Amino acid sequence: MALNSRKLRFYFLSFLKHDFKASITVFFVALPLCLGISLASGAPFYSGLLAGIIGGLVVSLISGSQLSVSGPAAGLTTICTIAITQLGGLEIFFLSVAIAGILQILLGLFRLGGFTHFIPSAVIKGMLTAIGIILIAKQIPFLIGYDQPDFWSNEFFNIIRLNHLFSHLGNLYEHISPGAILIAGLSLFFLITWKNTIAKKIPFLPASFATVVFGIIMAILFKNYLPSLELKGTHFVNIPKNIFSQIKLPDLNALFSNIEIWRTAVVICFVATLETLLSIEAIDKLDPYNRITPQNRELVAQGTGNFLSGMLGGIPITAVIVRSSANAEAGAKTRLSGFAHGLWLLLVVLFGISLVNFVPYCVLAVILIRTGYNLAKPRMIWSVYKQGREQFLPFIITVIAILFTDLLIGVLIGLAYSIYFLVKHTYRAGFTIREKTEGHTQHFTIELALNVSFLNKRKISDTLDKLPPYCIAEIIGSDSVYIDNDILEIFQDFKKKAHNKHIQLILKDIPEVETIELH
Numbered sequence: 246m247a248l249n250s251r252k253l254r255f256y257f258l259s260f261l262k263h264d265f266k267a268s269i270t271v272f273f274v275a276l277p278l279c280l281g282i283s284l285a286s287g288a289p290f291y292s293g294l295l296a297g298i299i300g301g302l303v304v305s306l307i308s309g310s311q312l313s314v315s316g317p318a319a320g321l322t323t324i325c326t327i328a329i330t331q332l333g334g335l336e337i338f339f340l341s342v343a344i345a346g347i348l349q350i351l352l353g354l355f356r357l358g359g360f361t362h363f364i365p366s367a368v369i370k371g372m373l374t375a376i377g378i379i380l381i382a383k384q385i386p387f388l389i390g391y392d393q394p395d396f397w398s399n400e401f402f403n404i405i406r407l408n409h410l411f412s413h414l415g416n417l418y419e420h421i422s423p424g425a426i427l428i429a430g431l432s433l434f435f436l437i438t439w440k441n442t443i444a445k446k447i448p449f450l451p452a453s454f455a456t457v458v459f460g461i462i463m464a465i466l467f468k469n470y471l472p473s474l475e476l477k478g479t480h481f482v483n484i485p486k487n488i489f490s491q492i493k494l495p496d497l498n499a500l501f502s503n504i505e506i507w508r509t510a511v512v513i514c515f516v517a518t519l520e521t522l523l524s525i526e527a528i529d530k531l532d533p534y535n536r537i538t539p540q541n542r543e544l545v546a547q548g549t550g551n552f553l554s555g556m557l558g559g560i561p562i563t564a565v566i567v568r569s570s571a572n573a574e575a576g577a578k579t580r581l582s583g584f585a586h587g588l589w590l591l592l593v594v595l596f597g598i599s600l601v602n603f604v605p606y607c608v609l610a611v612i613l614i615r616t617g618y619n620l621a622k623p624r625m626i627w628s629v630y631k632q633g634r635e636q637f638l639p640f641i642i643t644v645i646a647i648l649f650t651d652l653l654i655g656v657l658i659g660l661a662y663s664i665y666f667l668v669k670h671t672y673r674a675g676f677t678i679r680e681k682t683e684g685h686t687q688h689f690t691i692e693l694a695l696n697v698s699f700l701n702k703r704k705i706s707d708t709l710d711k712l713p714p715y716c717i718a719e720i721i722g723s724d725s726v727y728i729d730n731d732i733l734e735i736f737q738d739f740k741k742k743a744h745n746k747h748i749q750l751i752l753k754d755i756p757e758v759e760t761i762e763l764h
Contacts, residue, residue, distance in 0.1 A: 260581045266449065267577035268585035271314055273454035274571045275301075275586055276593065278616070280482060280601065281609040282317040284387070285380060286325035288335065288560050290484045290601075291491055293317045294594050295559035299550050301587015304562065305580045307546035310538035313528045314568035314583040315550060319616045320520045321513065321561045323379045324652055328509045335558070337506060340495035343555030344510035349518055349548030358540030361522045367636045368659040369519065370629060371643025375655065377620030378648065380613055387610035388429045390422025390480055422607075424467050424474035429607040432460045436611060451571060453612050460608030482604045488594055492558045512653045513551075517563045521547050524564040531573040567616070635670075639663040668700060675701030675732075678708065687716040695724060699731040709739050712748055719751040733758040 275297050283293030300315030308315070329338045352358060361369075436456040444452055464481075467474045485491055499506060525538040543564065550562040572582055593601065629640045643659025650658070675697045679690045689712060697705075712718050720736060722728055736755055743750040 260579070260585075263576045263578045264582035264585065267572050267575035267582040268589065270449050270451060270575040271568050271572045271577075271582060271586040272589040274451045274568055275314070275316055275590060276601075277453045277457045277604075277609060277612050278319075278565075278567065279317055279590065280604060281613045281616075282319055282322055283560065284606065284609055285319070285322040285383060285613050286317075286560050287329050288325060288338075289491055289493075289558075290482060291488045291594070292335075292558055292560045294488075294590060295557055296554050296562050297590045298587050298594065299554050299557075299559060300562045300565075301583055301585070301590060303553060303587075304546045304550040304564075305583035305587065307542075307549055308538070308564075308580065309542040309546075310525055310528065310564070311534075311536055311580050312532055312569055312573050312577055312582075313525050313538065313543075313564040314572050314586060315521075315547065315562050315564050316568060317560050318517070318520055318563040318565050319380055319613065319620065320373065320376050320563070321516055322383075323376055324509070324512055324516060325560055326383070327651060328505075328513075332503065332505055332509065334496070335493050336496035337499050337503065338509070339493065339555045339558055340497065340499060341506050341509040341513060341555070342559070342561050343495055343552050344507065345513035345517065345561065346548045346550065346552030346555060348510060348514040349544050349551060351548075352514075352518065353541040353544030353546075353548060356541045358518075358522065358544050361519055364519070364660065365639060365663045367629065367639040368643050368656060368663055369523065370625065371640040371659050372516075372519075372647065372652065372656055374621040374626065374640075375644045375647035376652070377617040378644070380617035380620065384610035384613050384617070387606045388426065388614075390425025390476070390607060391420050422476060422480060424464075424471075424476050425480055425605065425607040427474060428460055428463045428467070428476070428605060429611055431463060432456050432608050432611045433614070435459045436615060449575065453615070456611060457604055457608055460605050460611075461603045464603070464605050476605055480605055480607065482602050482606065482609070484598050484602055486598055488598060494558055495555055508653075513561050515656075516652065517547065517551065517561050518544060521564040524566040524569060527566050528564070528569040528573060531570060567619075635666060639666060675704060676708075683717075687713060689716060689718045691718065691720045693720070693722045693725045693728060693732075696727045697722075697725055697729060697732050698727075699729045701729075702731050702735065705732060706735050709735070709742070712743075712746070714746040714748065717749045717751070718743065719753065720755055722752075722754040722756075725754075728756070730758060 279293040279297040280290055281293075283290045286293070296317040300317075304315040325338070328341060329335060332338050332341065352360075436452055439452045439455050443455075464476050467476065521543060522540060525540070525543055529535075529537055547562060547564065554560065554562050568586075572586075575582075577583075626640075630637045639659055639662050642662050643655055646658035647655030649655075676691050676693045679692075681688050681690075691708070709718075733756060736752060737758055740750060742748075
């Protein structure tokens with residue numbers, strides 16, 4: 246009892262001294278992102294707010310991470326937009342989110358959280374870059390105040406072809422808003438300026454929240470002093486005061502009637518898991534106490550959050566590096582900060598919806614463009630390019646494949662190319678060969694690599710067959726950790742060929758194996 250009492254006292258004092266302030270900072274970061282990611286996902290605003298609340302109140306309590314903060318993530322917006330359209334309704338989409346949560350729980354329970362280590366970093370970076378590009382592109386209608394639905398949808402290829410643009414060209418001018426364009430431009434300038442100058446002086450007030458407040462003030466000023474630039478009602482966030490009346494629950498009857506539900510669930514599970522594990526790996530590096538988050542427990546926590554979010558009408562949840570890094574930089578010490586930020590979001594939903602409805606869409610678009618830019622930074626792309634074609638080719642192929650197909654197919658194409666690249670290099674790198682002449686005799690030294698697999702069979706066999714008669718051939722396996730049995734059989738079979746060609750064969754640290762002889 247005394248131990249529990251001291252532990253509770255520690256958490257309480259830590260919350261008052263550190264976590265309370267940090268939770269306010271994270272709340273300021275999370276609120277505009279919850280709204281913006283809902284907007285980018287094509288889901289109602291309550292879905293994003295609900296995901297943020299569950300990420301705070303539920304996931305933070307189950308997770309083993311003290312600093313990571315969960316909520317709706319920008320990396321899933323493209324998937325959500327396409328899925329809602331293809332599945333034919335929110336109720337079916339929410340069912341996919343719930344199933345994705347169950348899949349994540351199973352991954353955690355079966356201790357499969359380490360599967361992401363088998364995905365090349367170039368493919369992961371390509372996936373995030375493609376998501377960033379699509380996220381930026383889909384904000385353009387909101388930036389110009391175009392308030393008609395389906396300006397463009399589905400994959401990025403539709404944007405390149407401009408088929409949606411041409412179909413709406415006739416009424417494009419009458420639906421865009423000069424006021425929205427001006428507010429978006431000024432808000433973007435304000436965001437960059439705040440980030441580069443004021444943010445260091447007022448670290449507890451995030452740039453995204455300050456930009457939203459700035460955008461609201463600009464909209465009010467335009468309304469009162471520049472009526473020609475006033476925004477219309479369709480340019481603002483519109484959440485009913487009774488938000489619970491909008492909630493749509495998943496349609497359980499469609500569970501086995503549409504295979505796309507399960508495909509979408511697998512995609513959401515894969516990307517949400519990947520983004521979560523990448524985020525907690527990054528946030529653990531920021532932890533001054535060097536605490537390591539258990540991956541499998543984190544997947545159970547995220548899966549529980551996604552199951553509840555889907556069942557209650559929310560969008561997918563992940564651990565989010567933007568919120569988490571803000572949490573760490575604000576001085577958080579325990580998971581109470583993440584929990585409290587969910588509580589503040591809940592209070593907004595219960596009592597502050599009327600204030601949220603003052604937020605212009607174009608300002609949320611600015612916040613999301615910054616998020617997309619962070620996912621697809623030119624500096625990061627350039628650094629991948631400088632690492633050489635082994636890294637850049639899988640990266641750029643993944644990006645292009647995702648933009649022209651969809652996320653799952655694009656990642657699989659990038660992964661397949663990476664495997665091809667690996668096989669190709671493994672084929673080439675099985676051994677090295679040196680040649681020298683001693684008197685009239687040619688001397689060949691073949692040194693095997695650290696690992697020699699069956700992929701090297703043909704190259705080794707061809708090399709041995711090309712050795713000239715009356716030479717000396719020395720095959721050295723001293724540095725090899727693994728030599729495939731198929732390779733050892735080639736060496737054994739070559740002994741007879743070497744004898745017939747008068748080749749002096751020297752095998753050093755090459756194990757003997759039995760070969761099958763056909764009579």
